[in-house]
Amino acid sequence: MRNTIALVFLACISFSCSDSVVDLKAPDGRLQIEIQPQADRFQYRILKDGQLLLDTAYIDLGQGTMEVVGKPITRSKDTVWEPVWGQASRIRDYYNEIGWPIRSSRFNGYLWIRAYDQGVAMRYEGSAGDTLLFKTTYAIDQAWELYAPNGEREPLGPLSLAEMQQEARAKSKGIKVPLVATNPKKGALAFLESDLYSATATQALAIRPTNGATFVGENRIVPQNDTLVTPWRLILVGDDLADLPTNTVALNVASPPENEDFAWVKPGLTLWDWRVHGYTTEDGHEYGIDNSSYERFIDFAAQHELPYFMIDANWFTKTHPGRFEVNPNLDLAKTLAYAQEKGVEIILYYDRHKGDYGDDKLFTYYADSLGVKGIKYGFMSTDVAFTKSAIRKTAEEGLLIDFHDGPLPITGVERTLPNAITREYCHAQQDSRRAFTPESFIKMALINAITGPLDMNNGNFDLGGINAGIRKKGPKKKNSYRSTVVSETARTLIIHSGLVCIPDAPEAYAAKADLFKFIKSMPVGQWDESHILEAEIGKQITTARRHGTDWYVGTVSAGKARQWELNLDFLEPGATYEAWLYEDTQATDTDPEAYRIRKVPVKKDDTLSIYLATDGGNAIRLIKN
The missing domain is CATH 3.20.20.70 (Aldolase class I)
Known part of the structure; x- marks a missing residue:
């Protein structure tokens, strides 16, 4: 395991003699979280590549008037761990973190905020004598299109901010997670939580509308033996929607197994x-x-x-x-x-x-x-x-x-x-x-x-x-x-x-x-690695997964039949492969059980021309020679 610990560089910009904004950056510098303690909560906003991503919003435990005691703890971590099973065989856990020590009449402990290249995570840990309400607000503006799961019905979206707030008001339990936001100029976001298992929460995250142009995520946290731990509240960030289903932040913040051997767990x-x-x-x-x-x-x-x-x-x-x-x-x-x-x-x-x-x-x-x-x-x-x-x-x-x-x-x-x-x-x-x-x-x-x-x-x-x-x-x-x-x-x-x-x-x-x-x-x-190559809501998804030297690729298309081209730029340079193509044919448009299989030699950066029948798809296995 690779393990590096270092201090995070914090830039403070003064608002007054008593209040300051702390600038926490992700390891690659693209994401930037501005954090400011206030009388009874924390204020934050997020920038990406210097441009505003999410405007001013709040992190709140409902603990009442709080005092920041001492200097924040700052640290960086860079490790690699291996899951028992998953979409990747090795996962890099690389983040910068700040921990704010706070004290109030109802809670003593820390607010931890981590900045990953792929998102932001927030959690409270400490001691409390009674139940508290963990709330984070999300300042999403009108430029975003919104989506959310909808039980056994088609997921909600694309909806405007006002439309999603209306949907949320109609649901007594709020919007199901993740709330997903897409913007062609700013990328994609997902709002959810992780590590509920290790938290002292008695409710899952519920996302509800607020009176303003924001949403609030909340759940009740009940201390156990005076110890209070919230789930990690997550804001996942991608350049586009294709980045989110393989985002590893939720796994990285989840607690690792404690002294248990799970070699008996066999996926299949x-x-x-x-x-x-x-x-x-x-x-x-x-x-x-x-x-x-x-x-x-x-x-x-x-x-x-x-x-x-x-x-x-x-x-x-x-x-x-x-x-x-x-x-x-x-x-x-x-x-x-x-x-x-x-x-x-x-x-x-x-x-x-x-x-x-x-x-x-x-x-x-x-x-x-x-x-x-x-x-x-x-x-x-x-x-x-x-x-x-x-x-x-x-x-x-x-x-x-x-x-x-x-x-x-x-x-x-x-x-x-x-x-x-x-x-x-x-x-x-x-x-x-x-x-x-x-x-x-x-x-x-x-x-x-x-x-x-x-x-x-x-x-x-x-x-x-x-x-x-x-x-x-x-x-x-x-x-x-x-x-x-x-x-x-x-x-x-x-x-x-x-x-x-x-x-x-x-x-x-x-x-x-x-x-x-x-x-x-x-x-x-x-799988050793997984990527979504194409992602267009309501039209197409293409996923590629590698095991060893071989790749598997799957595509699902919605709507009319069409010809589509797949670029094999993800293959290993200098290697050659046998591509086994499992394909729709012209006959599939009237007989959905019609298909053909063919084998072609390919290499990196080749392009495959593929016929996708009405509501059809394609599967490819690429075997390295």
Whole structure:
């Protein structure tokens, strides 16, 4: 690990004999935060390349009149750390920091502000005797277009400042994070939080409108044993929207794991039963909740070296404290034994709709009695205490955890506890057509994904069957699923997750085995570097990820068919590659399951001309010679 500690240069500009503005700069000098203590809060504004980015706003803990005691602590840190899994194998943590020592009748401690090249982070740490309200205001002017997640509906935006404030007033819990702002002259911003897991907060960040031309982010902070720690409040900064989903500030400020070995956490692909119910194979088998269906999934996973198979709801019919009533059509013990024999790990669903087993015993039962590898936990919403407890307890039992159905966006926790492998902080359900369109996919990939890994369940291959409305757990409205098989393939790469859950039947993948080869070859969560090459809201996203010397590239397009050119300027100079192209064709415009595969030699700075069908996509694997 590379580790350098140095003093930050602070330039003070006097406002009066008692008040001064401190100028904190990011390591590369482009970002500049001007900070001024006031009677009961701190004032700040942010500049980029000498131009105003965010105007005067405030950082406030609600502690009342405060006194700055002593000189601020200033420091710089430059280290490199290696995550257990993620979008990059090595992450540089490089920042300049100031810590203001403050004292009041309700709080004694520090306000820490860090300046990264890619954003700003703010946190209070200290002692307090009662609950305080951590607030930061954001002075966004009219020149910005705004976006935000919207649950299982299409993300909000592009909206003006006034329109987003109106949306926020209509929502009792405020705007979901991240609030994203774009400006062609100033770049892109995202407002969110990180390290909620290690904070003493009882609420997640809520962003609400103020009476002026600003927003305020706030959550209640409850001291534990007189110790008060807020989450890190983040303002991520990019030259454009493409920079934000791979921004590492949220991970860098998250607490590292404490004396724990997470080598047992293995990211990877998982098959999933839920959306396959009702699929009928050529040999007459209809998929359902039964052993023969599950053995087909397990056999396919074993044959293709897929590590996981996820069994969703309805494997149990009722729950009692400490006991499940298993579906009478299923011998669960037999299925689990068969999976173990085949070397496939099981991830098992749970929610409390049919009764409460009791979390104190649930995770031990899953790990020890059933011997499964993970749990998919549904319908607990944004309960902070539950989410923290569930991640910690599953980690203690050696279980992965996947939160579903409107979960908490607990950003950065995958660094602290890497068993928090993914979460459905997006629209991921085929049985609702409210949002899942190519346009909304692109929005979610650029907005929701800023918070961390998403379980979006991409990778449908039997588009004809899904659009026929015959799946028991699929859309009933015919021809409502707009995509192509190549676009579906690309989506499994574009959406970052430690667990890529593919939702179709084994036979659907086997029927297109040459296309499925791209998906099963992906080293999920083991990427050395990741970049978004193209990002245009509602039109296109192109993501490139490298593992070793090979690259994977995925593109999703919305709207009419078109020809598009991809410049390979990200490849290694002097090297040559075999490019395997998985492509839409002219026929794909009327048959979304039509595709072709071709191989071409390429090198750095070559340009590939690619046909993107209506609502289509493209996937490329570049293998270095």
